[in-house]
Amino acid sequence: MRQLLLAAAAVSLVLPVHAPLLADEAAPSPGQIVDAAPADDWIAIAPSDLLVMDLAADAIGNPRRVVIQLMPAPFSQGWIDNIRKLAAAHWWDGTSVNRVQDNYVVQWGDATEEKALPEGLATVPERKYEAPLEDDLQAALRAKLKSEEAELLAASRQPRDKTIRAIQWAIPRDPFAEETIVFRGWPIAVDRQDQSAWPVHCYAMVGVGRNLSPDTGTGAELYTVIGHAPRHLDRNIALVGRVISGIEHLSSLPRGTGALGFYEDAAQRVPIVSVRLASELTGGDRPHFEHLSTESDSFARYADARANRRDPFFIRPAGGADICNVPVPVRPVAAE
């Protein structure tokens, strides 16, 4: 039993925060909510939105495939267009993973810095780190606020105990932005006064390395987050997607001993065999994934369960969560 220990979260039982607490009432865990989500709540990820990176096999011959989902409009599309061109040109083939910094990032690209880039890559301006706060996102924020107000109102009519009081913390309190929301599958921060929105540096998000401003990077040099969310990078670097499969092939690499975690010895670099859009792969080699619609009722219940864990392991539900503690469920699916 000691083996079960702390992550019994996997079998957590959750009561909706607005329901009376009945001792025998058992609600599904976050994972069970996801497993029970109807097929209609899942959204297939287009092959042209999947970037497939095959690293050289590991020391005992196991393959190492990393799959990245690219972000949708209106976010970072200039860089993502470049990335599609780089993949189509097979530009990353023969490059390598060059940097692994503990509790920060893994970074890959051309270690020589001399490899010619394909023609036609765009130079994207810094203002594109943010996107306009569009009507549909504003509507989603209003709906979220309304739901939170309803929960607070319901709570105020309940006996005041620790569990109920805790949900006041479910009101968004983000240290880095006015507000955050998981919107159309992605963690997004918002500034209403600026009428702008931008993606958030959560674990496994993928960004574009760059030189000093005004350089914004092309997309040829990429990194992913392998530690506590480095939110100070938000709006300072372009985010273009997230690793949805195989992050362990990057996060468990030996840490680099050079400055910023760069490998000091070229032999430490991990060779990249190929990077392809899934749309270029055929048959069994093409991966298929889908993500839970973040606009579905299933996701709302999942997010609530993440913020309010009441399975037998937990004696005190947190009553809240930061945006990076509610990762969007993604799953592989068989080819059609």
Place this chain on the structure above:
Amino acid sequence: MRQLLLAAAAVSLVLPVHAPLLADEAAPSPGQIVDAAPADDWIAIAPSDLLVMDLAADAIGNPRRVVIQLMPAPFSQGWIDNIRKLAAAHWWDGTSVNRVQDNYVVQWGDATEEKALPEGLATVPERKYEAPLEDDLQAALRAKLKSEEAELLAASRQPRDKTIRAIQWAIPRDPFAEETIVFRGWPIAVDRQDQSAWPVHCYAMVGVGRNLSPDTGTGAELYTVIGHAPRHLDRNIALVGRVISGIEHLSSLPRGTGALGFYEDAAQRVPIVSVRLASELTGGDRPHFEHLSTESDSFARYADARANRRDPFFIRPAGGADICNVPVPVRPVAAE
């Protein structure tokens, strides 16, 4: 230059938020502030507060030492007393690292679950997950609030631009607790109504595995955080310290493929050669560390610089940080 990329934070130049912004004014980076801190701002960590875990050498013979700093009173002292007894009994010698779950925890202890525990370990009650909100912590919170109010007031007298406005977010906005503060070297959350305080699950913090409530664990089974802060565990498990050296020997281990990241094959476990309090080690084998006083002016300036990065790489200071984004500086020192 592309090598420099995103983590140029290492050379960040920071302006105090309350100072006018002069284009040519260069303030030190977080790292430079730490490096320049006077000797009096550093506090030696007692050898009896250092737990030294030596893993078996890695595949190419490199030693793997992990050093953990134990928490001071009033936090978790019952479990920490047990841990000192377990170390004195050399109980962990011959046990192993058994679980590595990506973006979550690494866990170690007796995989057989049959090894007898030493006599005299205490059973610590759940209420000890929290400590009373003592006067000195209350005073620190008041001072922090006063400093934040002063910053806001200063900001209100400045030309209103994006940089200045951003500091409003430096006001504590924590999704999990009423308030957080780095106090006497540790990340602490607070509930004033409950008059309680508790340590926070940041990256590298070390906690005590347990079975279902009311079990609270003995301290024989330990874990450390290797991903985004799992704050939902706060007040649900005892935190007893943090890894201050060698976390990479744990965070870069292969991920377990069993449920919850447990290794499925016993051969995957990493042997623990020995765990000792540093006070039991002698001569060159005894490590020495010190941490920056979190009550020092140096720490205040470091924390401000972490939340407001203005080195040439950053075009937009965050204007805030969560508690886990302000890690307490720790450094090794030569023996006296």
